[in-house]
Amino acid sequence: MFHNPRLDTARAIPVPSDLPREVAGTLPTVQVLTHAVADATVDQAVDALLQRPCKRVFFLNAHCANVAARDPLYASALRRADHILPDGIGIELAARLRGNRLTANLNGTDFIPALLREAARRGLSVFLFGARPGTAERAADRLIRDIPGLRVLGTMDGYDDAQDEEAAIARINASGADILLVAMGVPQQELWIDRNAERLNTRLNLGVGALFDFLAGNVRRAPAIVRKARMEWAWRLAVEPRRMAGRYLIGNFTFMARAIGQLVPRSRVTDLVKRTLDIALAGAGLMALSPLFALIALAIRLDSPGPVFFTQRRVGKNGCAFRMYKFRSMHVDAEARRAQLLDNSDREGVCFKARNDPRVTRVGRILRRTSLDELPQLINVLLGHMSMVGPRPALPEEVAAYPARALERLSVRPGLTGLWQVSGRADIGFDKMIDMDVAYANSRSTLLDLLLIAMTFRVVLTGHGAY
Incomplete structure (x- = not known):
């Protein structure tokens, strides 16, 4: 288990008690296909997630929407989410088809570090669970270097460590972490969180996809200019054409066809x-x-x-x-x-x-x-x-x-x-x-x-x- 004892003494900043529970931490939403997607700035979303317990927080991109269309268990997990955050140009375009304009692209690779910076400021801790052996540890090292004061109270991989679900939950709860990041890929990570959310003592659980691989350096992110142009999907397709062709070529077309079909009567x-x-x-x-x-x-x-x-x-x-x-x-x-x-x-x-x-x-x-x-x-x-x-x-x-x-x-x-x-x-x-x-x-x-x-x-x- 990864542990950083020098940060254990940090004191958590309490949530303001004068905010009503039903108001604190809520976010406006925009309908994308059958999903209510959060429409907020990064700061608003970070504050909402840290205001009150959010047992299920998931990201939605075009690939996720395609998987949900054919996987009823995953679709049900999305419906039970406390928040669904928009990830990628596909979700933005689908929202525009309904006449809406999303305030921000809250993709996990950029949003999670912003969330953890505010979490560190508030004295909240995090646990990393998922990816190949050794990846979560390297991702934790990177986060601690980049975010002063962040407490990472443990790591587990998504292979051997995930085989015994009871033991994994016990280990996470024993760590005392406030935030759990699960990186098992879609839809496994969402299904795992949805299945075990009420048994976890963590106050915030997020499915984060390939985040650990990016942080650990296993996968290189697109240059900033490509990300700014909202073409990161094209970069990933160029880097891994065989693995990503189905997701980004066929998948993007299928997603947009479904989004258009939602607007046009059958x-x-x-x-x-x-x-x-x-x-x-x-x-x-x-x-x-x-x-x-x-x-x-x-x-x-x-x-x-x-x-x-x-x-x-x-x-x-x-x-x-x-x-x-x-x-x-x-x-x-x-x-x-x-x-x-x-x-x-x-x-x-x-x-x-x-x-x-x-x-x-x-x-x-x-x-x-x-x-x-x-x-x-x-x-x-x-x-x-x-x-x-x-x-x-x-x-x-x-x-x-x-x-x-x-x-x-x-x-x-x-x-x-x-x-x-x-x-x-x-x-x-x-x-x-x-x-x-x-x-x-x-x-x-x-x-x-x-x-x-x-x-x-x-x-x-x-x-x-x-x-």
Whole structure:
């Protein structure tokens, strides 16, 4: 155990008794993701931590927030903290997204020495627990050199000394230290403090990460100019690229995406991802299938007179009309003949479908059977009229005949494929189709879209329900 007997006689300065317990030592906070982060100057934070017992004080940076998002035990420990101190540019940027500006960056490497200087002035002592064997002792030597009057009453490493938790707690309590610094890394140090806080006699317990390594000289800090530019993370990435790449490259991006996602409603995020996926798939599809488009166009022109493409007015999201593109699979007088065939529909409900529609051309039957006639709708997807996945785009006269519950299917963009298309297409009755479309509109997600796109290939190959 590290011990400095020449400093044992220092007398503690009592906390002023005229400050109410519920007021003394409190700090204003700013919400960052789901965490209430202290918003204060260094001096204010130091005074708050030393005013009254703080059993759990943790630092929060982007990496910590990412760990908390996937570790419920660590997230719970953060919720029970007396104070969470902001550490790093990521937390500051996340706060700014909510319109807040943090008063100071209270990163542990700079904040803890300031805390210990005031602790020494008040006659308070400290115990160092964690890091590799020998590191806490060297860190203690450095602190005593840098902070006159500081009493370090003991050290333990985070390996052999930490194996017996009961013995470690007894040793810390026996030292009589006022402050405990725990350096075991995130989230082990926070979990250790959270688990044992009420059994410790120390009045202030902090998880301090790599602080001991910096103090002991095991890890070199970034130059002052880099720290001032708030780019210390880039320095650590350059020094330890293999170990820090995941934390700072992938991790920082993940953290900021989560921070932005907290501000944007989940439905907006889903819509943004969906539109990005639509553009990517439709653009790639049009380029890859351009030779097939040329062959289909040639076959249509050779089979029957008329244009290659068929356009028709359809109803899209929120009832907005648009022109939908298809390869022409019918004779040019198909629309004029539609009214004569309505009584011969093979499908119940307002949507007309005939298995042996006389208006369909020879090439058109092949195109419909293979769903190739739908491919030009990739253009509608790029234009934003449609999506890769969604309800079937309806005709205006069909929408005019909709029952009230069917109108909910117009709350999303119509799709090139969708739930009803992969479940039987024309074999699905109108009422069941509406149930499927409304269910999709209420539960759409990127994962569901990808699943339906994958299922579409199977349906197209079998031709089930296509006519």
